[in-house]
Amino acid sequence: MAKFEVCAKLDVSVPGHQYPIIIYRNGLAESGIIRELVPSGQVIIVTNQTVAPLYLDAIQSVLYSCQCDKVILNDGEKYKNQDSLTAIYNELLAKKHHRDTTIIALGGGVVGDIAGFAASTYQRGVPYIQIPTTLLAQIDSSVGGKTAINHALGKNMIGSFYQPKAVLIDINTLSTLPEREFRSGLAEMIKYGLLTGGDFLEQLTQALQKGLDFDSDELPYLIAQCCQVKAKFVEGDERETGDRALLNLGHTFAHALEASTEFKYWLHGEAVGIGLYCAALLSYNKGILDITVVQLVEQMLHYAGLPHKIPEFVDLQKLRDLMSLDKKIKNNCLRFVVMKKPGACYLDDTITEDCLHNTLITAVGGE
Amino acid sequence: MAKFEVCAKLDVSVPGHQYPIIIYRNGLAESGIIRELVPSGQVIIVTNQTVAPLYLDAIQSVLYSCQCDKVILNDGEKYKNQDSLTAIYNELLAKKHHRDTTIIALGGGVVGDIAGFAASTYQRGVPYIQIPTTLLAQIDSSVGGKTAINHALGKNMIGSFYQPKAVLIDINTLSTLPEREFRSGLAEMIKYGLLTGGDFLEQLTQALQKGLDFDSDELPYLIAQCCQVKAKFVEGDERETGDRALLNLGHTFAHALEASTEFKYWLHGEAVGIGLYCAALLSYNKGILDITVVQLVEQMLHYAGLPHKIPEFVDLQKLRDLMSLDKKIKNNCLRFVVMKKPGACYLDDTITEDCLHNTLITAVGGE
Numbered sequence: 014m015a016k017f018e019v020c021a022k023l024d025v026s027v028p029g030h031q032y033p034i035i036i037y038r039n040g041l042a043e044s045g046i047i048r049e050l051v052p053s054g055q056v057i058i059v060t061n062q063t064v065a066p067l068y069l070d071a072i073q074s075v076l077y078s079c080q081c082d083k084v085i086l087n088d089g090e091k092y093k094n095q096d097s098l099t100a101i102y103n104e105l106l107a108k109k110h111h112r113d114t115t116i117i118a119l120g121g122g123v124v125g126d127i128a129g130f131a132a133s134t135y136q137r138g139v140p141y142i143q144i145p146t147t148l149l150a151q152i153d154s155s156v157g158g159k160t161a162i163n164h165a166l167g168k169n170m171i172g173s174f175y176q177p178k179a180v181l182i183d184i185n186t187l188s189t190l191p192e193r194e195f196r197s198g199l200a201e202m203i204k205y206g207l208l209t210g211g212d213f214l215e216q217l218t219q220a221l222q223k224g225l226d227f228d229s230d231e232l233p234y235l236i237a238q239c240c241q242v243k244a245k246f247v248e249g250d251e252r253e254t255g256d257r258a259l260l261n262l263g264h265t266f267a268h269a270l271e272a273s274t275e276f277k278y279w280l281h282g283e284a285v286g287i288g289l290y291c292a293a294l295l296s297y298n299k300g301i302l303d304i305t306v307v308q309l310v311e312q313m314l315h316y317a318g319l320p321h322k323i324p325e326f327v328d329l330q331k332l333r334d335l336m337s338l339d340k341k342i343k344n345n346c347l348r349f350v351v352m353k354k355p356g357a358c359y360l361d362d363t364i365t366e367d368c369l370h371n372t373l374i375t376a377v378g379g380e
Numbered sequence: 381m382a383k384f385e386v387c388a389k390l391d392v393s394v395p396g397h398q399y400p401i402i403i404y405r406n407g408l409a410e411s412g413i414i415r416e417l418v419p420s421g422q423v424i425i426v427t428n429q430t431v432a433p434l435y436l437d438a439i440q441s442v443l444y445s446c447q448c449d450k451v452i453l454n455d456g457e458k459y460k461n462q463d464s465l466t467a468i469y470n471e472l473l474a475k476k477h478h479r480d481t482t483i484i485a486l487g488g489g490v491v492g493d494i495a496g497f498a499a500s501t502y503q504r505g506v507p508y509i510q511i512p513t514t515l516l517a518q519i520d521s522s523v524g525g526k527t528a529i530n531h532a533l534g535k536n537m538i539g540s541f542y543q544p545k546a547v548l549i550d551i552n553t554l555s556t557l558p559e560r561e562f563r564s565g566l567a568e569m570i571k572y573g574l575l576t577g578g579d580f581l582e583q584l585t586q587a588l589q590k591g592l593d594f595d596s597d598e599l600p601y602l603i604a605q606c607c608q609v610k611a612k613f614v615e616g617d618e619r620e621t622g623d624r625a626l627l628n629l630g631h632t633f634a635h636a637l638e639a640s641t642e643f644k645y646w647l648h649g650e651a652v653g654i655g656l657y658c659a660a661l662l663s664y665n666k667g668i669l670d671i672t673v674v675q676l677v678e679q680m681l682h683y684a685g686l687p688h689k690i691p692e693f694v695d696l697q698k699l700r701d702l703m704s705l706d707k708k709i710k711n712n713c714l715r716f717v718v719m720k721k722p723g724a725c726y727l728d729d730t731i732t733e734d735c736l737h738n739t740l741i742t743a744v745g746g747e
Contacts, residue, residue, distance in 0.1 A: 028395070173500065338473070343480050
C-alpha cells in the first residue's frame with residue numbers, strides 16, 4: 014500500500030467557525046483523520062455510483078465502530094436535484110439520524126453540493142465533512158461552504174452558505190478520475206491564476222505547457238495554492254456580498270452555457286473554460302484588457318485541452334436570456350466579473366447589451 | 381378606518397444581525413413601515429387561501445411601486461411540505477426574482493416557516509419579513525428565525541436557522557382569527573408563563589381566568605412579554621445548542637401527538653396544551669415538581685379552553701416511538717424539558733422508560 018503523506022494543511026476562518034483543509038496522498042483509510050472528526054456514533058456517507066466502488070469501503074472501514082449509513086446517488090450534474098436531496102433526507106430519517114450525526118460527502122462537486130445542502134437543512138443543520146475526489150471539487154466546490162441543488166429554471170438556484178467541519182483532499186483519488194474530468198478541473202485552476210496573476214499564474218502556465226497529471230510533482234502545490242486563494246476570498250466575504258463574487262470570473266457565461274444545453278453537453282469546467290475566454294473577450298471589448306491576455310487565456314485553455322469557443326449550435330439569444338437569472342444581479346442589472354489584467358478583476362454592472370452581444374458573436378466558432 | 385397605533389417595539393440581536401419586532405394595531409396599510417423594509421424593486425408575498433382575501437390587498441397597495449408577486453398556499457399544517465416550498469421556488473424563478481428580492485410571509489406559523497425556509501435557501505438566502513396573523517405565530521414562530529417544512533417521517537425535520545429582517549405584528553389581524561386558533565395560541569403563552577414564572581405567570585393566569593380576547597386591553601402587553609421572553613432565549617442561543625431548547629417545554633410530547641395523528645386532529649397549540657400537562661406530570665413523576673403546579677397547568681389550560689389529557693384513541697407505544705425522532709436527542713438519549721417550579725426548567729436526558737410510560741398512562745383520559 015502506498016505511503017500516507019500529508020502535503021499541506023490550511024485553515025479557513027469565517028465568523029464563528031474555523032476549519033482545516035488537509036491535502037495528502039494515500040490517506041482515505043488512515044483511521045486517525047476521519048474518525049476523530051465524527052463525534053457521535055452516527056454518520057452517513059453520501060457518494061455516487063462511480064465513486065462508491067472505488068473508495069466507499071476504505072471510508073467505511075475507518076468508521077466500523079459507528080452506525081454508518083450510505084446514500085449512493087446517480088452520477089452526473091443532472092442528478093443535482095430535489096430527488097437526490099430527498100433521497101438523502103429519507104435515509105437520514107428512516108435510519109433515525111439525530112442532530113449530532115455527521116454527513117460525509119465523498120465524490121465530486123455534485124455530491125459535495127447536495128450533501129452540504131442536506132447537512133445545512135436536515136434538522137436545521139448538522140455537521141458535514143467534504144472528501145472531494147475530483148480536481149474541480151478539490152480546488153473549488155469543497156472549499157467555502159457554498160451548497161446547492163439545481164432547479165429546472167437555473168443552476169444552483171436553491172442552496173445555502175454552510176461551512177464544512179473539514180475538507181480532506183486525498184490527491185491520490187485523482188488517479189481514478191477520467192482524463193476529461195481532470196482537464197475540466199484545470200479550468201478553475203486557470204481562473205485562480207487569472208484572479209491572482211504574478212508568480213502563480215506563471216508557474217501554472219509552465220506546468221500546463223509541460224503537461225499536468227495526477228502524479229505531477231507540482232500538483233499538490235498548485236492545489237494548495239488554489240485552496241489558499243479561495244479561502245482568502247471566502248474569509249473576506251463568506252456570503253458573497255462583495256469580493257467573493259470575483260470567484261465567478263467566467264461563470265455568468267458558463268452557467269448560461271450549461272443551462273442552454275440542459276447540463277448535458279459540457280462538464281462544468283469545460284463551460285468555465287469557454288466562460289473565461291468570453292470574460293477576457295468582454296474585458297477586451299470594453300477596452301480595459303490587452304489583447305495579449307485574451308491570447309494567454311486561449312493558450313492556457315489549449316494547453317489544458319479545454320475548449321474556448323462557443324459552438325455554433327448555441328442559440329445566442331437564448332444564452333443572453335439565461336444570463337438574466339444570474340445570482341450576481343442587483344437591481345435588475347447584469348453584473349460581470351471583468352479583468353483589467355491578471356490579478357486585477359472587478360465587478361462591472363455597466364456592460365451594454367451591444368458590448369455583450371459583440372462578445373458573444375466573436376466568441377462563436379469551431380476550435 | 382381604525383387608528384394606527386404602535387403598542388411596543390423590541391429588538392432581537394443575534395451575532396451579525398439585529399432586527400425589530402413591532403407590535404401595533406391597524407397598521408397593515410401604513411405605507412411607511414413595510415415599504416422602507418423592501419430595498420429593491422422586487423417583492424413576493426407568500427400567504428394562504430384563508431388570509432389572502434383578508435389582508436393581501438392592503439399589503440399589495442403599500443407596495444404598488446414594486447414588482448409584487450404572490451404565492452397563495454393551501455391553508456393547513458399538512459401543506460407545510462416540499463410541494464408548497466417548490467411552488468414558492470417556481471414562482472420566484474418564473475418571475476426572475478434576484479438575490480436582492482424580499483419575501484414577505486403573511487399568515488400563521490405554517491406560512492412563516494415555509495416562506496422563511498424558502499428565503500433562507502433561494503439563491504442561498506434572500507431577506508424576508510414576517511407579518512404573522514395568528515396568535516401562535518405572533519408570539520412564537522415568527523420570532524427567532526427557525527424555519528422548516530415537515531417530512532412524512534417527522535415534523536420540522538427540514539429547515540434552517542435564518543433570521544427575518546423584521547417582524548410586524550398587527551394585533552388587529554387577530555379579529556379575523558377563528559376562536560379555536562386563538563385559544564391554540566394561548567398554549568404557547570402558557571408555556572412562556574411556566575418558563576418565566578413570577579409576575580408574568582400571575583398576570584397571565586388572571587387574564588386567562590377573566591377571559592382573553594383579541595381586543596382585550598392586556599393582549600398587546602402579554603404578546604410583547606412573550607416576544608421578549610422568546611427573544612431573550614434566541615439571543616442567548618440562536619442555534620439551539622443550549623438553553624433555547626427550553627422553549628420546547630411540552631413540545632416533545634406535542635410533536636409526537638401531532639405526528640401520531642398525521643397532523644390532522646389537533647391544532648399545534650392544542651397538542652402543546654396536552655404536551656405542557658404531560659411535561660408537568662413527568663416532572664411530578666420524577667419527583668421534582670409539586671403537584672399544585674400540575675394542577676395550575678391543568679387550570680390554566682382549562683381557562684384557555686384547551687385540552688390537557690391524551691385521548692384514549694392514541695396508541696401510546698406509537699407515541700413513544702415517534703418521540704425517538706425528536707430533534708433534541710443527543711447520543712441516542714431522549715431529552716425532555718422538565719420543571720422544578722415555574723421559572724426553573726432544565727433539560728433532562730435521564731428520564732427512564734418507566735417514568736415516561738407512567739406519565740403517558742396517567743395523562744390518558746377524557747376531559
